[in-house]
Amino acid sequence: MATSTKTMQRGLLLLALVLPGLPAWAGEVGNVAKQNTVSAPQAELSWMSGGIGDDARDEMRKTGDAYSVHVVFSDRQGAYLASVPFSVTKMNGRELYSGVSTGPLLYLKLPPGSFLIAAKFDGTWHKQRIQSGNTENPARVSFVSYSKL
Secondary structure, eight states: OHHHHHHHHHHHHHHHHHGGGHHHHHHHHHHHHHSOEEOOTTOSSEEEEEOOSHHHHHHHHHHGGGOSEEEEEEETTSOBOOSEEEEEEETTSOEEEEEEESSSEEEEEOOSEEEEEEEEETTEEEEEEEEEOBTTBOEEEEEEEOOOO
8 A cells, every 4th residue: 555655646746747847848849830841951852841820831931932833732712731742753754852741832942844743632643734934933833622521
C-alpha cells in the first residue's frame, strides 16, 4: 500500500510540473503548422509552399514576386487544400521535382519554357501544362477538387 501511495505522489508531482507548460507547447505546435516551407538552397528547383493562416499567406504573397509560377490548391467552394503531393516535369518527361505542398499556395522558380505540373487529390493525379515566363508576369495555375464533401 505504501508503494502505491508513493507512486501516486510521484505521478501527481510529475503532472504538477508538466501541466503548466502544455499551453506553451501547444502554441509552439500551432505556430509551426503555420510556417511556410522553402526548398533547400542546393535544390535544382527553388520553391516555397504554405499559406496556412493569414500571417503565412501574407508572408508568401510578399515574397511571391521572386517566383515565376504561382499554384493554388482549393476545393470547388473555394476552401484551400493542404498536404497536396505535386510534381514538376519538363515536356521531355524529365522530372525536376516532386514533393508535398504543405499549404494551399505553391510558388516555383522555373526558367522560361513549358512544363507539366501534376497534383494528387481526390485519389488521382491531375495535370496541367504551363508556360513559365518571368517573375514580373508569373504563370498562375489553379487545381480545384470537385469531390463531394
